[in-house]
Amino acid sequence: MTNLVFIILLSLFQGLAAIPWLLALEVLDFSTKSSRGRSIGLLGQILGGCVVILAPVLWIGGGETVARFYGTILQIQVVMGVGLLAPMALAPLWPKGASIAYATQREATRQPLFWLIVSGGFLVLVVSLVLPYFTYGEDYKMMYELGFDIVLFATMVFAALLASISVNEDIEGRTALTIISKPLSRRDFLLGKLAGIELSGFLLLFVLGTIFQLFLLFRQGIERMDPVPDPAWVASAIDRFNLGGSAESLLKGLAGWLALTAEVLPSLVLCLCQVSIITAISVALATRFPMMVTLPVIATIFFLAHLAPVLVSTVGGSGDAAGTGVVQMLKFTVGAFHAVLPDLELFRVNIAILGDTQLTVSGYWLHVGWSVVYAVIYASVPLLMGLVLFEGRDLG
Incomplete structure (x- = not known):
C-alpha cells in the first residue's frame, strides 16, 4: 500500500x-x-x-531509467515555471520594465528561431553522446566539457540574434518610438528588453542543460562507470516508509538524479554568467548597429576574450626572449586586450575541475559566487554604454 x-x-x-x-x-x-x-x-x-x-x-x-526520464521532465517543468513566471514576479517592483520583459520573452519563445536552436542543440548533444573520443578511459570527462560548450554556444548564438532582432528592429521599425511615446522611459525600455532576452536565454540554457544531464547518465552506463553510492537519507526513507519494488528503485534513481543536478547546477550558472555578459554587449551594440554589424563584433569579442588570458600566460613565460622589443609589444597588446575584454575563461567548465584535483563543493560554489559578481559588474559596463547611446539616438 x-x-x-x-x-x-x-x-x-x-x-x-x-x-x-x-x-x-x-x-x-x-x-x-x-x-x-x-x-x-x-x-x-x-x-x-x-x-x-x-x-x-x-x-x-519503475527503475533507474524511468526515474531519469521522470526527473528530466520534472526539471524542465521547474525551469519553465521559474523562467516564465519571473516577469510576473518583477511586476510589483518594476511594472513598466516587467511588461517589456514579458512581451520580449513571449515573442522570443514563440519564434521558430528558439525551437530551431533547441532542436539543433539537442541533435548535437545526441552526437556527443555516441561520439567516440579515443581518450583511453577519459571519454566521460571529454563529453562533460564538450556538452557544456555546446549548451553555452547555442544559448549565446540565440541571445545575440535575439538582441539584434528585438532591439534593433524595434528601433528601426519605429516600434520603440510608439512604446516610448507612452509613459515609458528609454531606460525602462532597454532594461526590459535585456531582462526578456536574459530570461529567454535562461530557458534555453537550462532546458538544454537538463537534456545534457540525462545524456551524462546514459554515458555513465555506456562507460560502465562505478555506480554512485546512495545517500544515507535514501536508506533511511526506504526503512521508514517500508518501500520496495518499483518504489524503492524509483527513489534510488531520483536520488542519483538529484546528486547529478547538484553537480551540474554550478556549471550551468557559470555558463549563464558568460551568456549574460555577451547579451549585455549585444543589446548595447543593437541600439546603434544592425545585425550584420553586431554579430561579427560579438564573435570577435567572444574569441578574443577567451584567447587573451591564454596569450597572457604564454607571453609571460616566454623566457629569454622576454626582453626583446617584439615580445614587449606583444605583451602590451595582449595585456590591453585582457584589461578591456571580459575574462570569459573564468567561466569555463574546465577539465582540471573534473580531473584528479580534489575540489570541495563549497570551494566550487565560492568560485561560482565570485564569478557571478564579476559577471554582474562587467555586464553593467556595456549596459551603461548602451543606455547612453540609446538616450542620444533620434527615434523619429
Missing part, C-alpha cells in the same frame, strides 16, 4: 509542477470568478490525467 501511495504522490507532483508555467502561459487563470471555475476543472483533469497515465508507467516500469 505504501508503494502505491508513493507512486501516486510522484504522479501528482509532476502535475503540480506544471501549474507555474500553465499560469504564466495563461492556460490557468484564477483572476476572475468565471475563469476560476474553468481553471479548477482543468487543473483537476491535469492532476487526474497524471495519475492515470504516469502511475501505471511508474508502477510497471
Whole structure:
C-alpha cells in the first residue's frame, strides 16, 4: 500500500509542477470568478490525467531509467515555471520594465528561431553522446566539457540574434518610438528588453542543460562507470516508509538524479554568467548597429576574450626572449586586450575541475559566487554604454 501511495504522490507532483508555467502561459487563470471555475476543472483533469497515465508507467516500469526520464521532465517543468513566471514576479517592483520583459520573452519563445536552436542543440548533444573520443578511459570527462560548450554556444548564438532582432528592429521599425511615446522611459525600455532576452536565454540554457544531464547518465552506463553510492537519507526513507519494488528503485534513481543536478547546477550558472555578459554587449551594440554589424563584433569579442588570458600566460613565460622589443609589444597588446575584454575563461567548465584535483563543493560554489559578481559588474559596463547611446539616438 505504501508503494502505491508513493507512486501516486510522484504522479501528482509532476502535475503540480506544471501549474507555474500553465499560469504564466495563461492556460490557468484564477483572476476572475468565471475563469476560476474553468481553471479548477482543468487543473483537476491535469492532476487526474497524471495519475492515470504516469502511475501505471511508474508502477510497471519503475527503475533507474524511468526515474531519469521522470526527473528530466520534472526539471524542465521547474525551469519553465521559474523562467516564465519571473516577469510576473518583477511586476510589483518594476511594472513598466516587467511588461517589456514579458512581451520580449513571449515573442522570443514563440519564434521558430528558439525551437530551431533547441532542436539543433539537442541533435548535437545526441552526437556527443555516441561520439567516440579515443581518450583511453577519459571519454566521460571529454563529453562533460564538450556538452557544456555546446549548451553555452547555442544559448549565446540565440541571445545575440535575439538582441539584434528585438532591439534593433524595434528601433528601426519605429516600434520603440510608439512604446516610448507612452509613459515609458528609454531606460525602462532597454532594461526590459535585456531582462526578456536574459530570461529567454535562461530557458534555453537550462532546458538544454537538463537534456545534457540525462545524456551524462546514459554515458555513465555506456562507460560502465562505478555506480554512485546512495545517500544515507535514501536508506533511511526506504526503512521508514517500508518501500520496495518499483518504489524503492524509483527513489534510488531520483536520488542519483538529484546528486547529478547538484553537480551540474554550478556549471550551468557559470555558463549563464558568460551568456549574460555577451547579451549585455549585444543589446548595447543593437541600439546603434544592425545585425550584420553586431554579430561579427560579438564573435570577435567572444574569441578574443577567451584567447587573451591564454596569450597572457604564454607571453609571460616566454623566457629569454622576454626582453626583446617584439615580445614587449606583444605583451602590451595582449595585456590591453585582457584589461578591456571580459575574462570569459573564468567561466569555463574546465577539465582540471573534473580531473584528479580534489575540489570541495563549497570551494566550487565560492568560485561560482565570485564569478557571478564579476559577471554582474562587467555586464553593467556595456549596459551603461548602451543606455547612453540609446538616450542620444533620434527615434523619429
